[in-house]
Amino acid sequence: MSRLIIISNRVSAPKDSNSGAQGGLAVALAAALRENGGIWFGWSGDVTEEFTGDINFQRRAGVTAATIDLEQQDVEEYYNGYANRTLWPLFHYRIDLAEYERGFAGGYVRVNDRFADTVRPLIEPEDVVWIQDYHMFPLGQALRDRGCRNRIGFFLHIPWPPRRLLGTLPEAADLVRTMFAYDVVGFHTEEWLESFRDFAVKDLGAELGEDNTLKLGDRTLKAIAAPIGIDCKEFVEGANSPAARLAFRQMRDSAVGRDMIVGVDRLDYSKGLEERFRGYERFLERHPEERKEVFLLQIAPPSRAGVESYQKIRTTLEGLAGYINGRYADVDWVPIRYVNQGYPRDQLAGIYRAARIGLVTPLRDGMNLVAKEYVAAQDPENPGVLILSNFAGAAAQLREGAVLINPYSAEEMSDAIIQALRMERQERIDRWRVMMDNVEKEDVIWWRKRFTSVLMGTEQETEPAE
Known part of the structure; x- marks a missing residue:
């Protein structure tokens, strides 16, 4: 059975069962790792003077976490900058608050490359990779550039903006183009999925196929709606x-x-x-x-x-x-x-x-x-x-x-x-x-199984409610 490699901005290490403060997403991802084996990789939240790529491994409650430290400039440009002062407001329709700075964009790409450089040696040929959220749109392409041929999925936990709104982002076409490195891309609602598909078809020239597949050049991805629930x-x-x-x-x-x-x-x-x-x-x-x-x-x-x-x-x-x-x-x-x-x-x-x-x-x-x-x-x-x-x-x-x-x-x-x-x-x-x-019915376990079944090729008919 394939291992699962989960990558997110921060790693939410499993807590004791009586903690009461564990988030639903963390519970679902940890359960998936316990079922399939694998690693949860991401930023530790700590800052280092110089990036070394050293990985801190921890194992708790049957889940292996692997974290790295980032430099202060990384945090300012990638996290506080591009992720939360550019993408977050834009994707929430607040174009008036979005800040478009080349330094932010450069830091975002640099940190995603650092993630790719560090996690790539941990990925074995049969592993399945699942990347989480807007902090890491280009990470799939960065992994492909480093020879990763595994199944890679991406799930977006925030809205996807309408085509014209996304078009205000200077590098919008490049960002969306990198997403064709993924095999499966997931959204919470049909509305967000349709907005993504609209941009891909009308701005990039992607071909819309059957069953929500999109083809661009030699890459084909499947886009699905999978609304997350709670435990x-x-x-x-x-x-x-x-x-x-x-x-x-x-x-x-x-x-x-x-x-x-x-x-x-x-x-x-x-x-x-x-x-x-x-x-x-x-x-x-x-x-x-x-x-x-x-x-x-x-x-x-x-x-x-x-x-x-x-x-x-x-x-x-x-x-x-x-x-x-x-x-x-x-x-x-x-x-x-x-x-x-x-x-x-x-x-x-x-x-x-x-x-x-x-x-x-x-x-x-x-x-x-x-x-x-x-x-x-x-x-x-x-x-x-x-x-x-x-x-x-x-x-x-x-x-x-x-x-x-x-x-x-x-x-x-x-x-x-x-x-x-x-x-x-x-x-x-x-x-x-x-x-x-x-x-x-559509709890967090349903959400996780719906996405991973598509990603791992064991898909069943579990369409989300209208």
């Missing part, structure tokens, strides 16, 4: 753990009979937090009778503090939360509880269950697993309501049960909040059951 069974168990029950009781006690709305998002402009606050303010303005009956808990751990646009969004949100609280708060009630820290997943599960509404309103998101976690955490006899952005990848799977909105519209958000607060229990149960069926 549903593990999350439901976590929602019933002692830590989750304690968090649930603490939130219910602190609510003193009020309905809680919860948002849990990394502090990022793509998450629509400013628009969410303004939509909630519109709700408070239009429904004064509800003001002391509800509050919004927004959990927003900081991220990418070295990138200026992230510093600005934090400042903006702190000012907006202060403004709304100053305008509407009373001596015994604060409309927004704004928290800049993260919590373990079992505690989050308890917080989700205590919330009458889950507010998931990104302006653009590849998937958004918070939406699925909120659904999985609910009490089947008395579930909350998920308000979900039309522009989250999760909307394609959860649209029958969620209250879908345009996150740019404060009025739609206000209307959705009052609809959710007044929704009868049976309707909430019916909506939750439809969503939970999908969350259970």
